[in-house]
Amino acid sequence: MRRIILTSFWMVFIAELGDKTQLQIMLLATQTKSIWGVFIGASLALILSAILGVLAGTYITKFIPPSYLKTAAGSAFIIIGILTLLGKV
Numbered sequence: 001m002r003r004i005i006l007t008s009f010w011m012v013f014i015a016e017l018g019d020k021t022q023l024q025i026m027l028l029a030t031q032t033k034s035i036w037g038v039f040i041g042a043s044l045a046l047i048l049s050a051i052l053g054v055l056a057g058t059y060i061t062k063f064i065p066p067s068y069l070k071t072a073a074g075s076a077f078i079i080i081g082i083l084t085l086l087g088k089v
Contacts, residue, residue, distance in 0.1 A: 012050070
């Protein structure tokens with residue numbers, strides 16, 4: 001259990017570091033005096049999105065094998081990356 005917690009933590013931490021969401025939160029923090037409000041709101045949003053991801057993953061894998069999901073997710077990331085490089089996204 002400890003290993004999956006640490007793995008999940010580092011995956012999310014690294015993935016979110018420097019992304020558009022973090023930059024938007026930084027901008028919001030500069031525009032308000034309630035930095036704890038920004039922190040709590042952003043934290044709750046991340047928690048909710050993680051819960052939705054876990055529940056969706058648990059439900060979907062009852063019908064689709066995880067190996068297919070990995071392939072589909074990898075393909076989607078590659079396609080989005082190519083479209084981003086081409087300026088289509």
